Amino acid sequence: MVSKWWLMLPATLCEIGWAMGAKYAQGPLEWLGTLVLVTLSLGLATWxxxxxxxxxxxxxxxxLGAMGTVLVDIIFLGAPFNALTLVLIMTLLTGVVGLKLYSSDQKEASCTGSH
Structure with a gap:
C-alpha cells in the first residue's frame, strides 16, 4: 500500500486557505472559495x-494547519509577533514531527514483529 503522507502539503495549504477565508471572505464568490477549500482539506485528510x-x-x-495559519497571519497580515509565539510554534512543530516519526516507527515495528 502506498503512503499518502504527500497529501499533507495540499491538505495543509487548503486548511490555511479556508481559515483565512473564514476570517476575510466578504462576497459570495469568496465564501464559495472558502467552502471549496474546506471540502478539499477535509477530503484529503479523510483520504x-x-x-x-x-x-x-x-x-x-x-x-500544521494551525502553525501555517499563525505564520500567514504574522508574515502577510500584520498580526503581532513575539518570542513566545515563536517558542509555541516551534513546540507545536516539534510535537507534530515527533508524532509523525513515532507513528512511522510503530508501523515498521508491527511489520517486523518487534515491539
Whole structure:
C-alpha cells in the first residue's frame, strides 16, 4: 500500500486557505472559495486516514494547519509577533514531527514483529 503522507502539503495549504477565508471572505464568490477549500482539506485528510493512522493524520493535519495559519497571519497580515509565539510554534512543530516519526516507527515495528 502506498503512503499518502504527500497529501499533507495540499491538505495543509487548503486548511490555511479556508481559515483565512473564514476570517476575510466578504462576497459570495469568496465564501464559495472558502467552502471549496474546506471540502478539499477535509477530503484529503479523510483520504489519508484510510491508509494511515487516523489519530496521527488528524493531529499532524490540524497542527500544521494551525502553525501555517499563525505564520500567514504574522508574515502577510500584520498580526503581532513575539518570542513566545515563536517558542509555541516551534513546540507545536516539534510535537507534530515527533508524532509523525513515532507513528512511522510503530508501523515498521508491527511489520517486523518487534515491539
Amino acid at each position: 489519508m486516514a484510510r491508509t494511515l493512522p487516523t489519530t496521527t493524520v488528524y493531529t499532524v493535519f490540524v497542527g
